[in-house]
Amino acid sequence: MNRSHQPARHHLLSVLVENKAGVLARVASLFARRGYNIYSLAVAPTDDERLSRITIVADADSAPLEQIVKQLHKLVNVIKISELDPFDAVEQELMLCTVNADAATRTQVLGLCDVFGARIIDVGHNELTVSLCDVPARLDDLEDLLAPFGLALVQRSGRVALPRLDRSSALG
Amino acid sequence: MGEQRNPASSAEPVAMNGGQALVKALELEGVEVIFGLPGGCILPVYDPILDSPIRHILVRHEQGAGHMAEGYAHATGRPGVAMVTSGPAATNIVTPLCDAFMDSIPMVVITGQVATAAIGTDAFQECDTIGITRSVTKHNELVTRAQDIPLAVRQAFHLATTGRPGPVLLDIPKDIVDPQHPNSAMEWRWPTDAEVAASLPGYRPTTKGHPRKIREAAQLIADARRPVLYVGGGVLKARGAEALRELAELANLPVVTTLMARGAFPDDHELCLGMPGMHGNYTAVTAMQEADLLIALGSRFDDRVTGKLDGFAPDAKIIHIDIDPAELGKVRRPDVPIVGDARLVTVELIAALRDIGAEAFADRTPWRQTLSGWRERYPLTYEQSEPGELLKPQFVLEQLRDRSPEDTIVAPGVGQHQMWASQYWTFRHPYTWINSGGLGTMGFAVPAAIGAKAGMPARTVWAVDGDGCFQMTAQELVTAATERIPVKIAILNNAYLGMVRQWQEMFYEERYSEVYLSPDLPDYVKWAEAMGCVGLRVESPEEVGPAIDKANSINDRPVVLEFRTDSSEKVFPMVPPGRTNSQIIVGPDDAGEEVVQ
Numbered sequence: 001m002n003r004s005h006q007p008a009r010h011h012l013l014s015v016l017v018e019n020k021a022g023v024l025a026r027v028a029s030l031f032a033r034r035g036y037n038i039y040s041l042a043v044a045p046t047d048d049e050r051l052s053r054i055t056i057v058a059d060a061d062s063a064p065l066e067q068i069v070k071q072l073h074k075l076v077n078v079i080k081i082s083e084l085d086p087f088d089a090v091e092q093e094l095m096l097c098t099v100n101a102d103a104a105t106r107t108q109v110l111g112l113c114d115v116f117g118a119r120i121i122d123v124g125h126n127e128l129t130v131s132l133c134d135v136p137a138r139l140d141d142l143e144d145l146l147a148p149f150g151l152a153l154v155q156r157s158g159r160v161a162l163p164r165l166d167r168s169s170a171l172g
Numbered sequence: 173m174g175e176q177r178n179p180a181s182s183a184e185p186v187a188m189n190g191g192q193a194l195v196k197a198l199e200l201e202g203v204e205v206i207f208g209l210p211g212g213c214i215l216p217v218y219d220p221i222l223d224s225p226i227r228h229i230l231v232r233h234e235q236g237a238g239h240m241a242e243g244y245a246h247a248t249g250r251p252g253v254a255m256v257t258s259g260p261a262a263t264n265i266v267t268p269l270c271d272a273f274m275d276s277i278p279m280v281v282i283t284g285q286v287a288t289a290a291i292g293t294d295a296f297q298e299c300d301t302i303g304i305t306r307s308v309t310k311h312n313e314l315v316t317r318a319q320d321i322p323l324a325v326r327q328a329f330h331l332a333t334t335g336r337p338g339p340v341l342l343d344i345p346k347d348i349v350d351p352q353h354p355n356s357a358m359e360w361r362w363p364t365d366a367e368v369a370a371s372l373p374g375y376r377p378t379t380k381g382h383p384r385k386i387r388e389a390a391q392l393i394a395d396a397r398r399p400v401l402y403v404g405g406g407v408l409k410a411r412g413a414e415a416l417r418e419l420a421e422l423a424n425l426p427v428v429t430t431l432m433a434r435g436a437f438p439d440d441h442e443l444c445l446g447m448p449g450m451h452g453n454y455t456a457v458t459a460m461q462e463a464d465l466l467i468a469l470g471s472r473f474d475d476r477v478t479g480k481l482d483g484f485a486p487d488a489k490i491i492h493i494d495i496d497p498a499e500l501g502k503v504r505r506p507d508v509p510i511v512g513d514a515r516l517v518t519v520e521l522i523a524a525l526r527d528i529g530a531e532a533f534a535d536r537t538p539w540r541q542t543l544s545g546w547r548e549r550y551p552l553t554y555e556q557s558e559p560g561e562l563l564k565p566q567f568v569l570e571q572l573r574d575r576s577p578e579d580t581i582v583a584p585g586v587g588q589h590q591m592w593a594s595q596y597w598t599f600r601h602p603y604t605w606i607n608s609g610g611l612g613t614m615g616f617a618v619p620a621a622i623g624a625k626a627g628m629p630a631r632t633v634w635a636v637d638g639d640g641c642f643q644m645t646a647q648e649l650v651t652a653a654t655e656r657i658p659v660k661i662a663i664l665n666n667a668y669l670g671m672v673r674q675w676q677e678m679f680y681e682e683r684y685s686e687v688y689l690s691p692d693l694p695d696y697v698k699w700a701e702a703m704g705c706v707g708l709r710v711e712s713p714e715e716v717g718p719a720i721d722k723a724n725s726i727n728d729r730p731v732v733l734e735f736r737t738d739s740s741e742k743v744f745p746m747v748p749p750g751r752t753n754s755q756i757i758v759g760p761d762d763a764g765e766e767v768v769q
Contacts, residue, residue, distance in 0.1 A: 017374075018374065022314075025303070026306060027669050030307075033307045060208070064501075067498065067502060070497050071498050073497070073498070074310075074496070074498060075374070075375075076311045076331060076372060076375050077374055080374075101402075149577075
């Protein structure tokens, strides 16, 4: 894993797999074995309990996308792989961060959070824990803006994504 | 997956234990022989084996079981089956799994595992078999319920034998097969083909080539002036040798057969150029370099074939046919990629070429003349030994070839002797060459030969081994003697790890580091005799023929012939590592400059 949120060149893969023990390990060990780098990974069951969806952001420089997809397809438990063009996908990521906010700075921090539509989910004497679910670039921005106040903890989920819907037919 | 051998599918449910179900499932899959060795966790499965028609061959080391299953699979075309216990037995069979994975050998391995309740507790003889073997199997599965055993076995055989074949491992916890344990109770039910397919929603191998790609490929073939058919092991896996011959003859295509494909096309055919690659012959290597079209059929552009990649076949367009889509474009970008079964695509190509018509094919006479010129100018050569000198390994192999039946199965180990065997044997039939190509597993020969002979008892099977290789797995000759599997072993004893010695001589300024083995220790004749085999030592050229004849006449026990060979002999031609194939060294006096004219 790499701390950089927005790799210069990345592939965004949405992988539908059987919801079985060990499938994530198979996918992860394939990436390790073939020398492909993973930036972020998000896994959860789908509405069909037999299936899970793994959203992988992979480093485009470590291997050609075609090889990654073909090797993934060879895993028996992998059912479908969609490559999502970042310009043609809707992406969301969740960030939780604990930021220093004492009496002197609290108003400024709250103001920033308000601008971003972030929620305050925990309040301490000198700290706030903030939650923001948005596109990864907006998470980067809020993180940058909160950093001068002092970020105690930052946890990001890795992105999940789906293809952008086709709107042309509605217009025609 | 045949519905015809499905007698139990419609019957009333029968109560069984998991161990009985496992053995019954193997019987229904048509297994005739299991190579294995029992132990604690797999014990409950060994009890019903006593009542089964399946032959069990008790090996002396689990690695032997795996290589025997590979040899059996390669010789017969049926999946090889090995069964061993948990922990150290499972780790011992990792090498054969990886070997079978690299060479696409259909194999099903069953390992015992500690009881489901003990998994994860570091129990006695517990190891993470699924984790350890994940990257060296086509698929593996921990079966956690006795009721799931029949489906797991059907899936395993289906996966091992279809698409790109490979090894599949089933890890079986003790409690689900142990009749003393309630977890082993199950009702026998044999799943249908449809149920097996539905249980593997992510597995749909493509076998038929795309019609438009086939037409494009046929047109490229018809127009090529310097084509080469670059044939790999996939042709043998697809049982495609006959179709290949028809294609080559129809379109007048010279053929190279890689190390994995020796025997897929007859070496004595006028279109056969022999083996390409690091130790390929000059004509095969150079034909690929100079080709304007390579038709890669079930081959994978292995580094040992291409040499330095950016200088490989620089003018060639590529048609790449493979059942594994991931091979297309992995190493060299094809002009026409075709995903499909090598035999089916070959048949489709033949039809497409017939549509074009032979009269429209480009003239290949100049190309064929060039190739014949190279063959005359650069044959395989070696210098015969002077009287009193040690034997030349090439001479031994020529004698072995000429004095053994034409359909003899040859199984080498890995190293110089393997290359000489591939070079000097004349392969006329498919499935007569069983070797470890991708992984390069020393010690492969003896157990692989035993597995091949177990599957093809009427055929002569010669293991051609080196002294270093022999010492790695020789104990399986005890298995062969006990089970009356009369394989024959030719040890080319040059007292060295010969291929490493060759590299140290050529590329490390003759600084020989840790490669000397001694010709006399061990005493191979006494060792052979101690293992219940006939042992003979051969030291002079005039003894070679009679010793081979004697070995070929013995059919009631294994025979070991030890040939004392010249340790200074090197394998040529050779493309040095890191060089392009145009820098092939044809013999000891050649500096390896570009010799293409």
